[in-house]
Amino acid sequence: MSVDKQPFKPLIAAFCCNWCSYAGADLAGTSRLAYPAEVKIIRVPCSCRVNPLFVLRAFQRGADGVIIAGCHPGDCHYTTGNYYARRRMTLLFSMLDYLGIEKERTKLDWISAAEGVKFATVMNDFSKEIHALGRNTRFGDLRCTTAVAQ
């Protein structure tokens, strides 16, 4: 099918905490620091709001990579949220890796409201990794994405 010939356009879901990383993304925007358009942000109050179900859901619905960004340890607006997020996501990423889903498809990073540059860099780097990996064929839902290999 002709679909195969089109260049790979990944889909990256980025969960950003409202107080640091979302503001970091805004700063990247204000500073006109480009990162690929395939990165699309969902705003959450805190990185600890990101339920692993959301990450899995994104993959099911055809995301090729999922990144979670929160305040640096110690800077959480809610004091401890990112510590819980850190544990949860570590275990989730480990489980995904264990099930053979490429571990480079998931990432968590700390990006403060002042780190517009870091936001762009992290997203650029993550996107590069996803491009290198190609389409996500190891976790998804056949009904949602025709692209997932049989």
Next chain:
Amino acid sequence: MQRIGVFVCWCGSNIAAAVDIETVVQAMKSEPGVVYSTDYQYMCSEAGQGKLKDAVKEHGLTGIVICACSPRMHEATFRNAAKAAGVNPYMVEIANIREQCSWIHRDRAEATAKAVVLSRTAVAKVNLNTPLTPGTSDVVKRALVIGGGIAGLQSALDIAEAGYQVDIVEKQPTIGGKMAQLDKTFPTLDCAACILTPKMVDAAQHENIRIYTYSEVEQVSGFVGNFSVRIRGKARSVKADICSGCGLCMEKCPSKKAKDEFNMGLNNRRAIYIPFAQAIPNVPVIDREQCIKFKTGKCGLCARVCPADAVDFEQQDSIIEERYGAVVLATGFHTLSLEHYDEYQYARQPDVITSLELERIMNAAGPTGGKLLRPSNGKAPKSVVFVQCVGSRDTTGCGKTYCSKICCMYTAKHAMLIREKYPEVDVSVFYIDVRTPGKNFDEFYRRAVEDYGVRYIKGMVGKVVPEKGRLLVRGSDLLDDSQVALEADLVVLASAVEADASAKGLATLLTASIDTNNFYTEAHPKLKPVESPTAGVYLSGVCQGPKDIPETVAQASAAAVKVVGLLSKDKLLSNPCIARADELLCSGCSNCEHVCPYGAVSYIEQELRIHGRNQIRRIAKVNEAICQGCGACTVVCTSGAMDLRGFSNSQIMAEVDALCR
């Protein structure tokens, strides 16, 4: 199903230059729930907001999506506009197509496609939004300050001056705290008592302040604006209301063996005592463990001599129950116990003392009447060696890992004062670093070295050895790369500052978190340094971390301002985007309670009707006045019973779906 209106903003050319507005407008028209989709040059302008209001009327909109700049910019603006148009402000969602789209993507097709995705994601969310209303709660116009040291006093005075009632709870028989024990204060060398005691008097006489000394907080319930607190006033055995403070009882008391805590145990006091002359209240207290009457039943001399008949051996603890709108924690510190520091011989050699003990020795009201004398033999020392960082910056596990912050300065102060009064005494200081970042601090330290000839040795002391009635201090001089051994008559240890022992218990009572060193954690290390993570609980002074007097006072006043700000409100409006537990789904596991940083979740036994049968279940209840809406609880809730309004599981999943479509 909602009736959603989508408004795509050009932001002049900021968005329109990179995003094809018309494509976005058209694309939104076929999204579920959208009944109206339009665009405008500047949505945030009066005219733009007017357009929104008109559309609400014309199309009966129940939900609004603004595709514009970051919600951090104008979310409030559009929420207000929606409110004015009769739509619940929480039915508004913003698609950030400027900062996160038009400003960073140069390819117009790409940017337009992304703007469509971001917009439909916002639409997907609004479809599941529900109108939210902030909760309200009353504010009790009274504050509680726990701790009657300089921090607590300052906070209390500031709050009282602003016109609000304040209660101070102090566990010692007198207010004043550690500062009352100090002799002079750096870097100005003015006398501590001279600046503290007037404040103590101010507090005692202030019509808005009540002081509960010799009292402790026993129980706390409630939440911001309305804490219920139980205070236990320990029995003084002296009726405070009729005691005139004449002091006769103390003179006659035959029990003289108790260590005088105020003088750091350097001398003894009576069983009935007032800690120091300017104590407030000026009412003695009977130390029941020392009192002969209490121990043997005989004596009672004090009662006999008391002209006011104020001594009451039968007195019981009193319980005070009071409600407060805010709580200030000002529990302060004590110095680290050095019993285990064998190398310094503190426990064995009376001439090895702590800096606070030296304060008392230097103080005119102290055990030696202000003369520098060796505790062992009462003779004047010829050589004094100071050792810094005893128990501070200690990674061996024995002491504290942090810097106690004030030791460098008070050691310089002590050294300078000794050299000034007793120029014949040699004074040396062992230090790791000298840290003097403060107004006039470094100048002060340099004066000690340059003008007063204090010998500073960079290095640690390895051992203090008693030798022929003197002390041999062995250490290293890192700058000279040599071992040194100094003979000293007095060794003064700068023992680390440690959070007061009461901090931990209070933290549990108030669900105010503490760090590994038992210092209270601030709500945000930078932006909320005087708030605890628990709403309505504020931090004042060293209980939050080591600091000197001016910093303590500054923080105390800052905390007071926060309290005043809170008490000045009649009602508290709470953020409506908070957690809520579905009682039929909740299984009562307590996991949400464990992760809540604010102690907002509690459990109740509730009778529920399930399948036509009444069942008592243990279920989570979120206190809406306390919850801040972080969502930590929602993720540990496996059944999804706990959900966050405004960022619900289904909303975020709908966003994910729309984003990945």
Next chain:
Amino acid sequence: MEHRVYSLPKKRMGELFGLISSSRQLFLPMEKGGQFQFSRVDEHTDLEGVSLDRLLTAGSAKELFFPQTQQIAAFRRRGKEIELTSAETLTSAFVAFGVRACDARSLEVLDRAFLGTPRDTMYEEKRSKGTVVTLACNEPEETCFCSVFSIDAASPKGDVETWIAGDTLYWRPGSEKGAELTQELDALLDPCSEEEPEGLIQLKQQIRSIIGKLPLGRLSLEQFRPEALQELFDDPAWQKLSEPCIGCGTCTFVCPTCQCFDIRDFDTGEGVQRFRCWDSCMYSDFTTMAHGNPRTSQVERFRQRFMHKLVYYPANHDGLYSCAGCGRCVSKCPNSMNMVKVMKTLGGAQHV
């Protein structure tokens, strides 16, 4: 019409499978992930995994005719419009080889449920395209009790009935469909000269003698009559019986005669797929409707399942029980509760 018996050396069965799969889809009991399942076999399949010695597949042959999930329709919604984009897909002809007598009986049970009025066309489609080749059970298990339901594992009814006796596969068409398949396999199958070859007679005797010794072979069905419905329904023993039941769906999903299903929609983002999937009357929400749930406790759900198999179904279907005695529930229930225990407890004094 009695069909004649054919034979084939056992070692040439691979060729037989090859020939069948050249014209139809072929499903065989195979080992997969440590379990035995009916799996599709084609020219690439390693026939090593084929397991005809193992008595039962984990799931029954039912899943070939009534798959766990099956698409009903697909829709697309745009604004107020709904478009029906597709209905069910057609099945190609297939052969299920190695179906045991109990599973073959279960298809008869399902036929009556699905092919009444109105007909379940999805099932009908699969059923009409599938040819069932049964295989006699040389070594029945202690969990087997098919004989209770008058099923003869030595002579399993099917479109084609087969036996493996020593080195020989015996093959006898049992229906028109079977005869058709037999014709296609003409090149391989040898018609036997006798009506029933000696090896086959011996094997049947051997199997029947083992069946006679099966510990569960003498369960009685006497109590389970439509007239006793109310009495059985009210029996206090259900309470005790259902105590270990954890309300999972294992028994229903491994059961060859269980037929309950749910209809669900799945929103793919691009459209909506409506599918049906197995459901279990053991699940707490099975009968939950907008207006409540008539079976709110596990004992009611538990009772429903067994009453259905032993009383309700036979009452509606000329006394045919909705159990084939395959014993899967006996070996698979997490808490060792099963049909046999129910039959023993409620079946009257003869079992005590």
Next chain:
Amino acid sequence: MHNSSCTVKETARKILESGQAERLLGWEQDSSGYNHAPAVFKSAGELDRFIYDRFCGSNLSKLLARLREAEGRTAVLLKACDRESFNLLVREHRIDPEQVHRVDIECSGMVDIEKLRNKGIKGIREITESGDELHISTLYGEKRCRSEEVLLEKCLSCPAVSSADAFDAVGQMEERSSLERYEFWKEALSTCIRCNACRNSCPVCTCEQCIFDNPRSGTAGKASADFFEDQHFHLVRVFHAAGRCTDCGECTRVCPQGIPLYLLNRKVIKDINELYGELSLEDKELGKGALTSFSFQDAHPDIIRKRTGDQ
């Protein structure tokens, strides 16, 4: 095992006779000799059908949680592996310890009947134990088998039974390449029939309503249309049990499809052990688990990326 079987029955009798408990949760003998079902005994007289032998693998804690509303105290028999799940259920308030008379019983390993069958043993009529050997009388002759070869998976890592390392198999799985792991799980999980035996028997799964059953959760699903849904179901199941799973082995024991679910649960336990170690005493006292506590020094998730083994 015979001795301990008699002792356990005796203990049970005493409890019921003395009225220490209103009822006792144990196992009821089945004529098959192995298919013993958990059962509630209400009087000493009912104990004739009580059994405790090599075939009492089921963990009674979950059933105990269901008896929450019963009047009076319930006695429960707990094997070593079941005790931790009992503790968890107490911790999460699903069992009121005041209402439970807890009896810890000895166990020398439980037999997995499926493993016996997989050894080609068919038509089992009677199983007797002699030393470390099982004598199985079948319709097809007498068979023997060393009991240690057919123990339940969970028993193989039980310190009372075996010296094996519970995490060996997980370690081996980790050694494999990402693609190999993917293929392995694809094959293993695609056999899942979503019967929910693993979930419904799991002592950790005590939600009032599972998100997979709740039409409003957005994750409801009854059957899997493709392997990815199985993957998703098991990931979520394991994740919801993370920090709570006590490795009681029920999920693996009950899976009708023989999916090695323990490899998933133990992986999480291994990760938690390696990354976070023991909970602090204080957290333990508060009843916290690995995912409801944290430490400032916790590793960053990038630690997963740094692991060896590529695709």
Next chain:
Amino acid sequence: MSNCSCNSTNALVPTIGVVTDIRVDTPDVKTFRVTGVQGGLCFDYVPGQCAMLSIPGVGEAMFSITSSPTNREYMEFSIKKCGILTDWLHEIEPGQQVAIRGPYGNGFPVDTVLKGRDLLFIAGGIGLAPLRSVINYCIDNRKDYGTIDIVYGARSAEDLVHIDELKTYWNSLENVSVHLTIDNPQEGWDGHVGFVPAYVQELGFDVDRTVLVCGPPIMIKFTLASLGELGFEKSQVYTTMELKMKCGIGTCGRCNIGSKYVCKDGPVFRCDELESLPAEY
């Protein structure tokens, strides 16, 4: 993928209909008028039969058809808000398409048993929906039936569905009597106050009528008792149990009450038949 709109023989595949009108009956009941996309009925049916309505992606549910098949232009459904799908339906606007399949169930025996009989309809709340189809059928074929009495009650005056039809149309017809009641007194209500079963007894009907009852289970239970007191036999009384229908064709496994299947043997049952079934409904 075939783009059929669809002549599937599969009973589970719906056709597409369109909601042409929505009437608000009570705060939680709306009546939806549905036609085929090209207008007209989606299928033929008899009074008491049901149809499965669905919005793909939202859900599917069974509703009794409340209009009479004598109306050849459209079907009507009176739907109470009580679940995911019904919540959704209450939000839609005319023009919304729905997926519809049916008809399901046996229906009331309008052309056999009921013919020539005096009829007594007793309904509570939304229970009027299935009976309304029969009532209008009988009215449209007036000569085939005897007198018609309608006893209808609801919690409050606001909860009475089809109130205009009850008061102004049915009540105006010859030999048709409407008896309304509400549970509790309220301002502006000058009619009868009290529960339906008590009202039935109060009205004291002759036992030569055939009775059709529909409403909440508790109401049916007590109404049967009242009828018994008046001397009615259970075999004179019919009711409908369409709430238990799920797939509509009797195969999904939910609708059985003992050996009877609501989808196949019902939803209309004679009460003596129902009585012989296990009490699981």
